[in-house]
Amino acid sequence: KALPIVNENDTVVVQQLKVGDNDNLSAHVADLVEADILFICSDIDGLYTGNPHVDKEVSLIPEVRKIDDSVYRIAGDSNNPMAVGGMRTKIQAAEKATSRGIDVVILHGKKAENFDLMTRGKVVGTLFHRTMSPRAAKKHWILHALPSSGEIVVDEGAAKALLHHSASLLPSGVVQIHGKFDHGDAVKIYREGISKANLIAKGLTQYNSEDMRKLVGRQSYEIQDVLGYFASSSIVHRDDMVIVSTVKKEDLI
Numbered sequence: 001k002a003l004p005i006v007n008e009n010d011t012v013v014v015q016q017l018k019v020g021d022n023d024n025l026s027a028h029v030a031d032l033v034e035a036d037i038l039f040i041c042s043d044i045d046g047l048y049t050g051n052p053h054v055d056k057e058v059s060l061i062p063e064v065r066k067i068d069d070s071v072y073r074i075a076g077d078s079n080n081p082m083a084v085g086g087m088r089t090k091i092q093a094a095e096k097a098t099s100r101g102i103d104v105v106i107l108h109g110k111k112a113e114n115f116d117l118m119t120r121g122k123v124v125g126t127l128f129h130r131t132m133s134p135r136a137a138k139k140h141w142i143l144h145a146l147p148s149s150g151e152i153v154v155d156e157g158a159a160k161a162l163l164h165h166s167a168s169l170l171p172s173g174v175v176q177i178h179g180k181f182d183h184g185d186a187v188k189i190y191r192e193g194i195s196k197a198n199l200i201a202k203g204l205t206q207y208n209s210e211d212m213r214k215l216v217g218r219q220s221y222e223i224q225d226v227l228g229y230f231a232s233s234s235i236v237h238r239d240d241m242v243i244v245s246t247v248k249k250e251d252l253i
Contacts, residue, residue: 023089027096027104034134038097039118040090041109046126047087049074063127067095094128100141101134103127139242142202146186150179150209151194152235159191162201163243168234169203171215171223181209189236203241206232 006029008022023040030038050058064071075087087106094104107114107125114124132140154162158173169189178194181187182205189201207215211227212235218226220233 021089023093024096027093027100027102030097030102031100035102036134037103037105038093040093040104040106042087042090042106043108043110044087045108045111045124046106047071047074047091061126062123063129064094065129066131067091067098067128098128098130099132099137101130101132101137103130142186142204142240143242143244146204148188148202149181149185150177150187150205152177152187152189152212153194154189154191154200156191159200162189162241166238168238169201169236169241170220170233171212171218171235172220174212174216174235177209177213177216179209181205183208183231187236189241199244201236201241201243203236206235206237 006025008025026038026040029035044052045060047061047064048058049061052058061074071091072088075091090106094106097104105118105123105125105127117124130137152169152174153176154169154173155175158169161167161173162169179187185205186202187205188199189203190198191200192198205212207227214226215223215235223233224230
């Protein structure tokens, strides 16, 4: 077995790829692996009402349901000269992760008993609650954070299936493919023609644009024969698609 270690401070890191600190990097990694919970270790027990290094009267905040300006005001700069950002970057990371449907716990990383307690289901430190479900977070990411790499035009039958029957997009309903994109890229889905009025959905593709052009109008059972491989019976699966009829279309990217 291998345990991958991702470190912002790696001496071989490329400057253009820097995130800024390991706290925010951990939020990105947690998002990429679709984690349920992110543990961020610190040299204190969690988020306090003030700085426990200088004020012994402050108290630990056991949970936070919303990260706002008041939370950032509580988070001071780091007293550790070896650290980058301190509690503030941990709050930034928690805000990123919770907005993507991931719970976050900030805890003391040098207290071994904390990890024993967590394996028994006890939350130690400060728990930051996710602000939406993982499914809703994924939909939000597809809609507002992921740039579109191409367009798919579908016929009226496919459009009705997507809009009214929660269907996946099958190759038989595809009329045209526009742009160049890879498997997993985001595309916009239109009915009849590419215009803002005809935009009905946005989703992640199961095939790249070159292969998808070969599948236009085909039945799903033909995919293996046409491409020489089979990845999915759908072009865009329903779980990776968001219907945009209730979204301000000018907000999409």
